[in-house]
Amino acid sequence: MHDQTMAQLAQALQRGDFSSVELTRHYLDRIQRLDSTYNSFITVTETQALQQAAEADRRLAQGDAPALCGIPLAHKDLFCTDGVRTSCGSKMLDNFVPPYSATLVNNLQTAGAVMLGKTNMDEFAMGSSNETSYYGPVKNPWAVDCVPGGSSGGSAAAVAARLTPGATASDTGGSIRQPAALCGLTGLKPTYGRVSRWGMIAFASSLDQAGTLTRTAEDSALLLNTMASFDPKDSTSVDQPVEDYTAQLSQPLRGLKIGLPKEYFGPGLHPETAAAVDAAVKVYTDLGASVQEISLPHSHLAVPVYYVIGPAECSANLSRFDGVRYGYRCDDPADLMDLYQRSRSEGFGEEVKRRILVGTYALSAGFYDAYYSKAQKVRRLIQQDFIDAFKQVDVIMGPTSPSPAFALGAKSQDPVAMYLEDIYTIATNLAGLPALSVPCGLVDNKPVGLQIIGNYFAEARLLNVAHQFQQETDFHARTAPGID
């Protein structure tokens, strides 16, 4: 069963080839047998999963069940799940069991999807290697001595190891697309505001967006159909009807105008990754697309902007973790200051603390104009680059990540090197644009990804462009060595 895509499994469930309980049990067994190698789950919710599967089977038997009814899924552990520990990969929330669920979790549950458990992640989604998790690093199923990428490393590894047909994830600077690239998956970050942020534990509010990690673009479309909604509880949710993202998948690409930003192919890009991206672009031209070089002149400033705005927002967003109302509280605080300082120092890991301090610095008196205000201005220049580009082209393509998966520990002592992992993905978060990564080749027997960036709310077009590529190639269908 686990060799099938979500779309195939959905059809099989609707046909009655097997039950959701059987399918769910199958994945639970795989998690139990295999995940000690990958460490992709923080919490496995076996009892609830089997209950939800039984309920899904009843709905399937009655007919008229939604497309995702009975499909097992895993949620990144920053989406709040009613009655299920939601840790955000942090000691701070190791004991946190929210009495409410994120809107997207509710949307999926209402549609009959089954939750297998909660996936590992970089602490508070801050990282590009999944090494900052309180629950230990996640291993890349393609090479277990390598990182799966981050911060949604657990979701990516779980799908790549076929421990779940698909997973939810979040992307603040590349946290869906980079692990998708490193694990050979399709990863979609929708337009900012398309999927509700309510119940998703915030890292940087103006950059965070929930999305999907799946094997195919078709699966992403299915998942997004249910996850996306207008949510009155999220002020930044966009009041715009949710399209059927599967409707345009088969549309031919003849006449598609592709832009290749010259800034995305400069030094720093692994030559073999570049070759894989070039080969992918060739597939598109064979399908009748035209290609032109474009320029996104402020691209090199995306990482600096991000490392002001992200930490600034996070420094305030993480102030609520103070040991008073929930989460970690230090033992025997001597006074109020001690309660705050020790609860936060003991509850947060090094990278989280570093970003809080950087953000505090960027917002502090005397530095606001030089850092925060300046970064916001450059952010607009970066957005304007994209607006100008989309006057000429339909989609923008380039590498997702500069190189394939790197060894565990290789960059964990060098924050700046780690930050450069996201050099091609961050700009779309700053602009709020949708983007996805599809597998486009292997370098050193490890997957690399093609990033496709679309205009605002052009998810259907992006998925169509990705799906057509997957009709011509089989990179998305390959399985990591050793995965049966």
Next chain:
Amino acid sequence: MATVKPTDIAKLAHLARIAVSEEQAADVADRITEVLNLVDQLQEADTDGVEPMAHPLDTAQRLRADQVTETDQREAFQAIAPAVEDGLYLVPRVIDE
């Protein structure tokens, strides 16, 4: 080039309520300086007349009708709280008022 000194770290750590020991301060200062050096590239950009962008969405805030929608869930919320008594959250004595 921005340089963060260990003494600056003490102030930041206090503002952020994060304890950084004196031994750690130099290392943390170096790490933050590295990040700030990366960030210093921003100064080269010409941003004269550019409006700061706080948000990717160029839309206006929706406003909510003034109707009570929340119910009392104190029991559920306090079940996960570290220290409560008589419905109150407890903290070490607040002195300054």
Next chain:
Amino acid sequence: MEWETVIGLEVHVQLATDTKLFSGSSTAYGAEPNTQASANDLAMPGTLPVPNEAAFRYAVMFGLAVNAEIAKRSVFERKNYFYPDLPKGYQTTQLAEPIVGPGYVDIELENGQAKRIRIHHAHLEEDAGKSLHEDFHGMTGIDLNRAGTPLIEVVTEPDMRNAEEAVAFAKKLHNIVTSLEICDGDMSQGSMRFDVNVSVRPKGQAELGTRTETKNLNSFRFMEEAIELEVERQIDVLESGGTIVQETRLYNGETKVARSMRTKEDSDDYRYFPCPDLLPVILDDEYIDTVRLQMPELPEARRARFIADYGLTEYDATQLTGERAMADYFEATVKACGEAKLAANWIMADLSAYLNKAELTIAQSQITPVQLGGLITRLADGTLSSKIAKQVFEAMTLGEGDADTIIEARGLKQVSDTGALEKMVDEVIANNSQQVENYRAADDSKRPKMLGFFVGQIMKASKGQANPQAVNDILKKKLEG
């Protein structure tokens, strides 16, 4: 040296919305601790704010009432600091782009002069929770029911020169927000709280002196006392060669003592930045015009109406509209009795004296407007003499019920029945033959004074219940006829 005092105010006005600024939790006062603290109010992970339209409507009303510019675009920012009653670790407030821009309020002083106090701006923000310092084994208890309640903070220019002006401004502001019904005005529950910035400078000097801020004053009286005390302190310090330290102070209204608050070490670095969970609020002219049309009557308009519709003097109208509750009381009384002038006199004289003596607000008055109206009705229709009316009023203050009940129970009805009065007059004439003779022998010019003797006797005999006019008429007829 002669000193000049300079005062500016920051006033926190709690808005009377049903729900909080960013969540659908009730704002009702007095609930059990933390039963009105939703996931959002508790800053549970993943929760997000959605602003309350009514809070903006009320802020716009306020802005229009103080002749201010209404910002078509306003932006919420985060003010970062740690405190247990602040669950998010930041207060969502407005800084660079507040909802209400510069405006002004005209106040009237005791000497009848008017003065204009400029308002710098007013912004919307959320209130914090409450820290309870009762002994929880040496711990402090936190109640977050109030956390997230909408406030407008009104910031004035330093335009006031003494405590009287500051109090007059504060009262005017109270009158405006209660007239607009955007605040219940209940200062004892913290619905309005004043921070007072005070400095002194040598008279004639343009430059401002160093100021101190006395925080969280919750009555007009405390405010007046705190200002006077602080002015005195500053002058003492300066005259003895010292300097004023810019600081936050607290005034204790019970002990009448002020002290410096332990300065928060990081209070000067709040790291404000625009809240990324919220978008700019854009209000158009149509919205503002709609609010303008829905605005309740303001004190100044009401004053003009009292003069035009009820024929009150300017002085009476000013007195009666100085406080929203007093003006409401007056109109309710007039509604009950139809006698505007009498109602005005009774409220400003007897009722005010009673409230002052009993230290009650008009809202706490034992006598309802309908009861006072009933009393005035009986006075106007001749049932009560004004002397007896005061007795009835007295009885009302003791909770003895409405006028008719008291008149009945105490047998206070004025006697106007001619037969009964004639009988009494006949008796008095019979018992005072010498005075009758004198009267009849006297000139017309002396008679009115002499008549008073007989009237007095009859009033005494009737225990004050005889209708004086009727007694006069009958006496004249009998003595002169």
